[in-house]
Amino acid sequence: MKIAIYTLGCKVNQYETQAMEQELRRRGHEVVPFSGDADAYVVNTCSVTAVSDQKSRQMLSRARREHPQAVVAVCGCYAQTHPEDVRKLDVDLIAGTGDRMGFLDLLEQELEDRRPMESMDRAFDRREFEVLPAGGLEGRTRAMLKVEDGCVNFCSYCIIPYARGPIRSLPLETAVRRARELDAAGYREIVLTGIEISSWGRDLKNGTELIDLIEGLCAAAPGLRLRLGSLEPRTVTEEFCRRAAALPALCPQFHLSMQSGCDATLRRMNRKYDTARYLESVTLLNRYFDRPAVTTDMIVGFPGETEEEFSASLAFIRRCGFAKMHIFPYSIRPGTPAAEMEQIPRAVKEARAKRAAEAAEEMHRAYLLGCVGQVYPVLYEQARDGRYSGHAPNYMEVLVPEDPALHNRVISTRITGVDGSALLGELEETV
Known part of the structure; x- marks a missing residue:
């Protein structure tokens, strides 16, 4: 059968789509572009913002409109958090964020039986990490390895804990085996990914932490570069930096989740650190690594953000001197506490995003110029x-x-x- 998958959202979704594509090929199916002819069209959805929800609906509607005789299936975060909305769409198979291999079993069954099916679970009941094939697309040099799923931070703007459930970690010995397989397959770099990789090991209850995983992977496949996904700032301690700096294969790029450079805004966001702790992480990284690329995300126009608070954020990012930033105007995510807070006018959010982007571009340019001669x-x-x-x-x-x-x-x-x-x-x- 010919099967096409369209992916929205984060690197975890991208990884899980790649894993499903690998498994489909192993089962004898042909994976084809979403724009072409297929027997089944799968949309792996995102629900991080209301705009993500809208894009997910649009892709499902497009698949049904353009291919009325094909199977249309949906999985991912939007289906997990809004199954009642998905049921209103003309789709054949509905699943959430769990049991991707079971989803493929149902997809094959749907292709045979052609009767509507649904397979949903309660995300908060999950306790096991689903081990999926690691790797990248054919011909790729960089592979993703998902090592963690779930989040329990419950930031006031985020719905992902409800979509993904509690923390589950890929066991160290399994991660090591996957790294060796990727090395043997000819990949040159592994990117560790997860919903919140800083939480890796917390559920294993054996005393292991993210730095233990990093050391284990570097030892198992010393010929591979290792790149980290987004980190929670509190992960970056003196011990973490000392041990990490001793690993030649670890790429000195650290994406430290920030969201705001103002303590009052961080409290409304329900973040678990303040600017002093964040700056400590940046300082440690610059002390232990030679010109590391410290990157981050920033939300501007968060509910209740005053001009003074935004100015504090702007001054803070300049103090950190980021190598690169992603700037996002706050987008209402229905179903979260922030959606009920006092909202900032769109024009104000856009103006602040422009000012923040200009500062980010200046820092990015300065970092690039500092690379000349290296x-x-x-x-x-x-x-x-x-x-x-x-x-x-x-x-x-x-x-x-x-x-x-x-x-x-x-x-x-x-x-x-x-x-x-x-x-x-x-x-x-x-x-």
């Missing part, structure tokens, strides 16, 4: 606009003259300049 081991991945593109350990894009022989190779490269948001380089060794 030599980095760059993992080259693909041709782009007549040049070949790769990423340095700090995840800055590097462009060199096009040469297909560069694919999936790590080569020392001297940075000679900046072109937009990318670095220009010269190879220090022959291909």
